[in-house]
Amino acid sequence: MQKIRVDNFSISIDGFGAGQAQTLDNPIGRNGMDLHQWFFPTDTFQQMVAGRPGEKGIDNDFASKGLEKAGACIMGRNMFGPVRGDWPDDKWRGWWGENPPFHCPVFVLTNHARAPIEMEGGTTFHFVTDGIHAALDRAKQAANGRDIRVCGGVSTIRQYLKEALIDQMHIVITSAILGTGEHLFNGIDLLKLGYKCVQVTPSGKVMHTIIVKDQ
Template identity: 55%
Template sequence: MSKVKVAGFSVSLDGFGAGSDQSLENPLGRRGEELHEWIFNTRFFKDMIGEGGGVDGVDQDFAHAAMDGFGAHILGRNMFAPSRGDWTDDAWKGWWGDNPPYHVPTFVLTHYPRDPIVMEGGTTFYFVNGAMAALEQARAAAGNLDVKVGGGVSTVRQYLTAGVIDEMHLAISPVVLGQGEALFTGLDLPALGYRVTSSTASDLATHVTFSR
């Protein structure tokens, strides 16, 4: 049976999943890139951006698992575009160029309608109003494969609160941001049925998996 998962989601030691003041110039917010240092030198990431090399090991294993075996993705609007309100720039097709890393149907949460965008490599972006509506469409598109909730923070929180996330892998980076988008504020994970099922450390992150 397919599952709904969060995978490869980076968080600071003080619980922030993105820095403050996200913008076109800083899509991850101020100092947000520091949360993702664990993935940048993996063989998986180097391959994804068209470079050779990279290293194997714990981080490589988790990076690969974070994108492998999914039949659909769900993204919040922040993960797709820096704009707000009506879609006024039809030329904007995401942060990733012509061939995004998803390669499966990808559902973007938004209150504003937009026609689907077909990209290279098998990615099609669909724009959906409502988290549960997007999940229903993603499950149908994924078939027997899993659905990944890719973020950002508010999107992950919506699905955690709804109790529909089956598994969650957080890469906890040894970074203190002090401010940004808080993942855990107001959430009682044990009360929602989640428990830690594994914890594996590398030099650049502690990879913690939760299940319910």
């Protein structure tokens, strides 16, 4: 069955999924990189960005599974880039270079229309200006029965979560403390929405949790 899922999403001990003040140099906000220290040394990440081996084990198993090709992805505009407001030009093509790691259609939620961008490796960025439901409909159609990954950021996940549209979440609880930023679950009653934790796998560095919606 086609699932709407979140993978490899890291939060701090105090519950933040991103820091404050995103900039070009600091795409996950202040101290946001601390959330991903478990991810960077993994073989999956090292092979992807540097073509060299990295660490194997539990963290790598999750990292790898969380990057498996999905049928389609959805992300918020701030995850796509640091540009705010109208697009000044077509220069910004995402953080990931010419061959982004998605390899499928990616639907970017935005209020500012823009023509699709076809990248290398099967990724095409589509800009959706008519809301989360429209984006999900388009993603479902494009995914052709495969899973749809809601990549982030925090605000995008929260919007889908509040309507219980996410079937499964892999949330990584890290040892980072952010103090401020974007809180993933604040004000969202996961129990009432029907979510429960069905798996906890500690790795030594972090705790991997799988949260699913009751069917």
